[in-house]
Amino acid sequence: MNAAHPDGPVVMVVEDELLVAATLEAALEDGGYHVLGPVATVSAAIGLLRTSQPDVALIDYRLATTTTETLLPSLKSRHIPVCVLTGYGASQLPAAYAGLTVLEKPFRIHTLMAALNKITI
Incomplete structure (x- = not known):
């Protein structure tokens, strides 16, 4: 955890x-x-990862015309836990997303918070 940040754990949001x-x-x-x-x-x-070390990444699976799959190696190499948001079922995601926390859209905020608390511990 990024204990040095006064506002609590740092979450990078890619949406x-x-x-x-x-x-x-x-x-x-x-x-x-x-x-x-x-x-x-x-x-x-x-670009954010060049200057920051988030405690966790919250990433949408699909962004406009691409996916976030190419971002996963950078997050993994820095040991940043990932929570994937998707309108697809977890079983429909590519193998690169296996083992990651997945929330299917739509989801409730309390479900998101519980997932983040679980992977940032």
Whole structure:
């Protein structure tokens, strides 16, 4: 955990839907997390990782015309736990997402918080 941050654990949010991103940001901040982002592209997320070390990453599976699969190696190499948000079932995701925490959209905020608490411990 990034104990040096006064606002609590740092969550990097990668979500391309503006309303969803804003809702996540507000809910996370209300839940005691510091939000890094949100960003809407893999390249922007990689840019954040160049200068920051989040405690956990909350990533949408599909971003506009691509997926976040190319972001996974960077997160894994830095030992950053990942929670994947998706409209697909967990069994429909590529093998690269196996073993990650997956929340199917739509989900309730308390379910998100429980998942984040579980993987940041």
